[in-house]
Amino acid sequence: MSSRVEMRVVVVLALLFWGISHEVEGGRELERELRRLNKPAIKSFQTEYGDIFDCVDINKQPALDHPLLKNHKVQKRPSVFPRGLGHKTSAKTQSSIIGLPDGGCPEGTVPIKRITKRDLVWMKSLKDNTKHFHPVDAKTPGFHQAYTRQSPGTYYGAQGGISLHKEPATDDQSHRSVITVSGGSPDKLNAIQVGWTVNKAAYGDGATRMFISWTADNFGKTGCRDLLCPGFVQVDKSVAPGMVFQQLSTIDGAQHDYYFSIFQNNSTDENWWLMGWPEKKIIGYWPKTLFPDMKESFTSLEWGGYVQVKDPNTKEYPQMGSGVFPEEGYGKAAYFKFIKLVKNSAGEFQDVSPKEVVTFNDRPTCYRVGPKAELLYWPGYHFFYGGPGGNCGH
Numbered sequence: 001m002s003s004r005v006e007m008r009v010v011v012v013l014a015l016l017f018w019g020i021s022h023e024v025e026g027g028r029e030l031e032r033e034l035r036r037l038n039k040p041a042i043k044s045f046q047t048e049y050g051d052i053f054d055c056v057d058i059n060k061q062p063a064l065d066h067p068l069l070k071n072h073k074v075q076k077r078p079s080v081f082p083r084g085l086g087h088k089t090s091a092k093t094q095s096s097i098i099g100l101p102d103g104g105c106p107e108g109t110v111p112i113k114r115i116t117k118r119d120l121v122w123m124k125s126l127k128d129n130t131k132h133f134h135p136v137d138a139k140t141p142g143f144h145q146a147y148t149r150q151s152p153g154t155y156y157g158a159q160g161g162i163s164l165h166k167e168p169a170t171d172d173q174s175h176r177s178v179i180t181v182s183g184g185s186p187d188k189l190n191a192i193q194v195g196w197t198v199n200k201a202a203y204g205d206g207a208t209r210m211f212i213s214w215t216a217d218n219f220g221k222t223g224c225r226d227l228l229c230p231g232f233v234q235v236d237k238s239v240a241p242g243m244v245f246q247q248l249s250t251i252d253g254a255q256h257d258y259y260f261s262i263f264q265n266n267s268t269d270e271n272w273w274l275m276g277w278p279e280k281k282i283i284g285y286w287p288k289t290l291f292p293d294m295k296e297s298f299t300s301l302e303w304g305g306y307v308q309v310k311d312p313n314t315k316e317y318p319q320m321g322s323g324v325f326p327e328e329g330y331g332k333a334a335y336f337k338f339i340k341l342v343k344n345s346a347g348e349f350q351d352v353s354p355k356e357v358v359t360f361n362d363r364p365t366c367y368r369v370g371p372k373a374e375l376l377y378w379p380g381y382h383f384f385y386g387g388p389g390g391n392c393g394h
C-alpha cells in the first residue's frame, strides 16, 4: 500500500469511528434524558397498540419536575365544581367508553405514557418551528382550520362533545379536533388544548388518540403535547393523555364522541381542571402557576378542527373530521355537540349563544364549519365541520 492510500484509509476509518462514536454519544445522551424523564414505575403495562404506560406514584409524577411546581401538593379533586357540568346522552349518539386495560393503574399511582426515543427525536425536530401546535392566525403556513369561536370575554370554563374519527395517516400530515382555551397577550399567549389527534410522525402510528397541549408563550419555548414536558398533573388512574380511542364514528354507521370539560374557579384552588365524560373522570389539572398571563379567566374559547402539513410549501392537505362537508349532517359529518361555557362568577355552564360566536374556515373549498345545528332534538349548541382536503394550497 502506498502511503497516500494508507493515509486515506486512516482518514476514512477515523471519520467512521468519529461518526459512530458521535452517534453512540448522541444515543447515550437520549438514554440519559429518557431515564431522567421517565419516573420509576410501581407497575408497567403495554396496550394492544404497543404503548407502554408506567404507573407512577401520584406524588412523584413528572409534572412535579417543573421548576414552578417544586413544592406543589397534588390535589385529587377540584374544591368546587361548576353547575351544569357534563354530559347528556341520547339514543342516537354513543359516547366512547375509554380507559386503559384492566382499569389502568393501582390506587395511589397514575398512568404516564412512557416517553420513547421517538418522542424525544420528534420534540427536538420541532425546535426550529415554534408554531407547531396551533395556528396563530388565519394565514399560518402549513395549517388549515375550521372552528367556532366565542367572542372575547371573561370565561371560567369550556366544554363540548367531540366526535371521534379515523384519519388516513401519512408521515407528513396531522389532524386534531380540540377545544382551546387561552388568554394573555398574543405574543405570550397562555393556552390549553384538549381533544383528539392523529399524528403519525409524533406517535408512530395512525391511531386516534387523546391529546392535550399547553403553552405559556404562544407555543414558543414553554409547553408541549401530552406529558412530554412537566406541567399537567395527572389524577385519574385509567384515562391518560396519549391513550387510544377505540370506538370511532363511521359514515352512516355508529357515531362515537367523547366529552371534555375544562374549568377553573378564581376564588378557590384556581387550577385549570380537565374532566372527561360520560365516566365523570377527573383526569387532572394544569396548576395555575404555569399560566402567569391567564390568572383570572380565559379570554378566548375555540372549538374546531385543524390540519397541518410538515412542508408548508405543499399544496396537498389531508381530510378533516370525517372527510365530508358539514352540509352532509348527522351520521356523516364530524361534530362538536353541547358546547358550553362558564361566563361569570355564578359558576354555571351555559349553552353557547349563536349571537356570540363566529364561525371561521380559511379554505372553504376544502373544509367548512357549519352554523348552529339541530342535533337529535336536543337543545343546546352543536355544529358540524370538516371536509375532504386535497389541493388546498397554503
Ligand SMILES: *[C@@H]1O[C@H](CO)[C@@H](O)[C@H](O)[C@H]1NC(C)=O
Pocket (backbone or CB within 6 Å): 154, 266, 267, 296, 344, 345
Ligand atoms: C373572580 O372573578 C369574579 C368575576 O369576574 C370577580 O368579580 C372576582 O373579583 C374574582 N375574584 C378573585 C379572587 O380574583
Ligand SMILES: *[C@@H]1O[C@H](CO)[C@@H](O)[C@H](O)[C@H]1NC(C)=O
Pocket (backbone or CB within 6 Å): 080, 081, 082, 156, 264, 265, 266, 267, 268, 342, 344, 345, 346, 347, 348
Ligand atoms: C367559585 O366558587 C365559589 C364558592 O363556591 C362560587 O360561589 C362561585 O360561583 C364559583 N365561581 C366560578 C366561576 O365557578
